[in-house]
Amino acid sequence: MPSEIPVRSFPFLIHAGELDLSLRKPSSHEGDGLSVSLCPDDWERIARLGEPSRWDITMLNAGRTGEEMKLIDIYALMNDKDMKAEITKWAIEAGLARQTDLWCVVTYDGECEEVRYSYCQKEEDAQQEAFMSTYDETVTYRSESLQEAIKLVRKKAEKDGDEVASYARHKCLTLSEDGIARSRGQGRACDAFDMAAVLWARDVGMDKVPGLVGAWWNDVHEPSALSAPRGVIFTEAFSQVDFMKRDARPDIYETEYHEPPEVETLHMPMDASLKI
Numbered sequence: 001m002p003s004e005i006p007v008r009s010f011p012f013l014i015h016a017g018e019l020d021l022s023l024r025k026p027s028s029h030e031g032d033g034l035s036v037s038l039c040p041d042d043w044e045r046i047a048r049l050g051e052p053s054r055w056d057i058t059m060l061n062a063g064r065t066g067e068e069m070k071l072i073d074i075y076a077l078m079n080d081k082d083m084k085a086e087i088t089k090w091a092i093e094a095g096l097a098r099q100t101d102l103w104c105v106v107t108y109d110g111e112c113e114e115v116r117y118s119y120c121q122k123e124e125d126a127q128q129e130a131f132m133s134t135y136d137e138t139v140t141y142r143s144e145s146l147q148e149a150i151k152l153v154r155k156k157a158e159k160d161g162d163e164v165a166s167y168a169r170h171k172c173l174t175l176s177e178d179g180i181a182r183s184r185g186q187g188r189a190c191d192a193f194d195m196a197a198v199l200w201a202r203d204v205g206m207d208k209v210p211g212l213v214g215a216w217w218n219d220v221h222e223p224s225a226l227s228a229p230r231g232v233i234f235t236e237a238f239s240q241v242d243f244m245k246r247d248a249r250p251d252i253y254e255t256e257y258h259e260p261p262e263v264e265t266l267h268m269p270m271d272a273s274l275k276i
Contacts, residue, residue: 005083005209006076009068011230015055016040019243021235031183032199033214033232033273040265042223043230051205054246059211062242069241070209070258071231072201073217074194084193087174096179100181102191103169106149107133108157111225117148119172131166143168202234213237 006042013036037043040054059067075081091097103126105118120126130140139156141164143149149166156164175183183195196207198215216231233241 004074005205005211006210007212008073008218010038012056012058012064013038013069013233013235014040015051015057015243015262016044016049016071019055024166031195031232033213033237035235036214036233037229039221039223039228040227044221044223046226046228056244056246058242058244060240060242064066067189067211069233071214071215072197072205072212074197074217076216077191077197087197087200090200091173091179091269094199094203095176096182096199097173097175097192097196101169101173102172102174103167104146104149104172105129105165106135106143106146106153106169107165108153108163109225110157110163111222113158114220114242115153117191120167123167123169126167126212130167132164136163139164141166146170197231198234202236206234206236211240214241237275250266253254 001057004048015034015036016139017035019034036057040229043049044052059069062068092099096245103120103122103123105126107116109116120129127140127142134140141152141154143166146168149168152166153164172194173196174190175195179195179199182199194217201212214231214233214237218229220227221229
């Protein structure tokens with residue numbers, strides 16, 4: 001059984017928008033909670049938010065105690081085989097997720113220099129999506145596995161400079177209707193391990209790691225490609241954090257893009273008396 005949870009620790013984070021949950025959009029890529037980041041200028045451009053209110057979020061009484069917020073590191077979890085297996089097992093047994101065969105389309109994003117994935121329920125839809133990314137049947141491939149598709153795309157793009165796409169059948173963790181309802185519409189026809197991990201963190205992780213209040217996706221900071229690091233503060237953690245509205249804000253359309261500070265991933269020991 002895993003003994004540590006990968007987290008990132010933040011003295012503060014910023015929410016762009018309102019705190020009234022009834023005013024939120026019906027869906028969110030981060031699931032249920034408040035979206036946060038360290039680069040609100042970029043996210044206001046990416047999400048076309050206009051000029052919303054901004055809120056600094058810290059741990060309650062952080063000025064006195066110095067305690068920082070801990071957010072579970074989603075990508076570190078995905079790369080931890082033991083944690084991934086435990087969370088997958090928990091989500092299925094809790095009725096929040098199921099294993100589903102989907103078709104995964106693999107392409108290469110030259111701007112971010114990373115592989116991109118998208119999912120389809122039918123093979124013909126995956127084939128069409130792969131073709132639409134290249135408009136060339138000669139560089140659209142059907143692979144026997146996701147690993148083979150990734151290897152092919154990386155080789156062609158990184159070594160040969162070719163623009164290619166590949167698709168393959170892949171067993172994914174998708175959310176059940178109960179899981180989707182708790183994740184604001186996310187996790188239906190895609191690999192939803194990250195949403196399952198968020199639900200695990202809300203239901204189990206918060207009891208295991210003091211100060212765990214959210215989740216973090218350390219995405220590539222490439223605003224022009226609609227990508228930037230982001231996180232969520234769980235609704236269950238609102239009583240543990242403090243919100244302070246900013247009185248002034250820069251003109252986001254005159255502010256240059258900036259690189260958000262890098263935050264190290266820590267591995268927090270779990271309370272041995274608690275079981276997954």
